[in-house]
Amino acid sequence: MLYFAAVLTATAVLMAAVELRSSSSKMPVVAEVKLTKSTQASTSQIKIHTIDQILPEQDNPSDSLVRLLATPPPPPTPDCAVAACVALTFDDGPNADSTPIILDALKKERVKATFFVIGLKVVANSELMHRMQKEGNEIGNHTWAHPNLLKISRAQIEQQISQTQATITSLGLPAPKLFRPPYEAFTKPMLAYIHMPVILWNIDPKDWKEKDPKHVADAVVSQARSGGLIVMHDKPTTAAAVEKIIQDLKPRFKLVTVSELLNLAPDAQGIFIGR
Numbered sequence: 438m439l440y441f442a443a444v445l446t447a448t449a450v451l452m453a454a455v456e457l458r459s460s461s462s463k464m465p466v467v468a469e470v471k472l473t474k475s476t477q478a479s480t481s482q483i484k485i486h487t488i489d490q491i492l493p494e495q496d497n498p499s500d501s502l503v504r505l506l507a508t509p510p511p512p513p514t515p516d517c518a519v520a521a522c523v524a525l526t527f528d529d530g531p532n533a534d535s536t537p538i539i540l541d542a543l544k545k546e547r548v549k550a551t552f553f554v555i556g557l558k559v560v561a562n563s564e565l566m567h568r569m570q571k572e573g574n575e576i577g578n579h580t581w582a583h584p585n586l587l588k589i590s591r592a593q594i595e596q597q598i599s600q601t602q603a604t605i606t607s608l609g610l611p612a613p614k615l616f617r618p619p620y621e622a623f624t625k626p627m628l629a630y631i632h633m634p635v636i637l638w639n640i641d642p643k644d645w646k647e648k649d650p651k652h653v654a655d656a657v658v659s660q661a662r663s664g665g666l667i668v669m670h671d672k673p674t675t676a677a678a679v680e681k682i683i684q685d686l687k688p689r690f691k692l693v694t695v696s697e698l699l700n701l702a703p704d705a706q707g708i709f710i711g712r
């Protein structure tokens with residue numbers, strides 16, 4: 438009788454497994470059912486696994502293993518050459534009154550962004566710098582004091598960048614690998630001595646002139662598109678819009694760092710505006 442019950446149960450599980458596979462081929466689920474004569478069929482154990490092949494049912498159903506295979510889950514970092522990605526970037530921080538709000542929204546929604554920081558603000562906000570890094574965000578160099586690079590000398594430009602790099606690394610953080618010039622003021626000859634990818638943008642919601650967070654969110658969400666590199670500013674009005682922006686974009690896009698969006702090689706150089 439027990440044997441008969443076990444056969445019936447194993448058959449039912451096999452049918453259910455085949456049904457599961459045919460109805461949802463992407464589901465990464467494997468059902469493994471083990472039956473033994475010494476216990477009631479109702480005590481059979483079910484485990485969920487991922488495996489990469491289907492094993493045939495064994496001859497003796499009382500000891501049968503029924504396994505169903507599925508596709509392994511995708512890698513955690515999306516390939517933005519294929520997936521629809523956008524990168525949110527925040528310039529001119531870190532700031533005590535806005536950076537924590539932006540970081541809270543990113544953390545709550547489990548997404549990452551890129552912060553282009555001003556060197557002279559870094560030491561006074563070192564805890565925020567550590568938090569940016571610890572929570573998986575990317576940090577870029579936005580000069581030491583936010584000058585217009587077209588109005589200063591090569592030596593001064595190099596100083597603006599190197600002083601910021603040194604200050605960030607002095608906190609025990611990695612040296613930034615991205616550079617963003619203030620005011621989009623940049624010329625190609627500068628590439629000869631700025632040994633980092635220069636990151637501009639292809640979406641500008643002009644958040645700097647907005648006083649209502651709703652307007653910031655509307656501007657960002659309405660302009661967002663796959664491959665978008667969105668420039669925003671680390672300031673209170675924008676910070677108050679970030680959670681809504683993320684919630685609206687998340688169903689449509691993967692929110693990634695700039696390096697992920699561009700799939701930048703470690704030695705990449707040039708001017709980048711997005712995809």
Ligand code: ZN
Nearest residue numbers: 528529619620
């Ligand atoms: Zn700026």
